[in-house]
Amino acid sequence: MERIHSVLSVSISEFKQNPxxxxxxxxxxxxxxxxxxxPAFYTVSPEVMAQMAELYDEQQLAKHVQSRLKSVSRAVKVDLDDL
Structure with missing residues (x-):
């Protein structure tokens, strides 16, 4: 059995009758x-979709930060005045 990730559900037939x-x-x-x-698909409000997109972007950014932190030991200290 698949897990349903919402409290509300409707059959696809009912959805097609009046989305x-x-x-x-x-x-x-x-x-x-x-x-x-x-579950065939989920419908979400534009607000929920925006929240999900923001969370996804933050997750991708966190992965990028984690990969960068792995190379911090190879960083070269630079004084801003020397630039």
């Missing part, structure tokens, strides 16, 4: 759209 109604009734909460009782 606007499903989104409106969700009041901004994510909705799992199920096909044969398995």
């Amino acid at each position: 606007s109604k499903v989104i409106e009734e969700a009041n901004g909460e994510p909705v799992a759209v199920l096909n044969h009782n398995r």
Whole structure:
């Protein structure tokens, strides 16, 4: 059984009948759209999508920082006045 990552869910048939109604009734909460009782996709509000995109960007930046920190021992100390 797959885990559903939302409190609300709806069948794909019901979603296809009236997607606007499903989104409106969700009041901004994510909705799992199920096909044969398995998540086919999720609908999220633009605000939730923006939050998820920001979290993803932060995660990617954190990975980049971690990789840079591994090479800090090879750093060369430079005085700003010498630049």
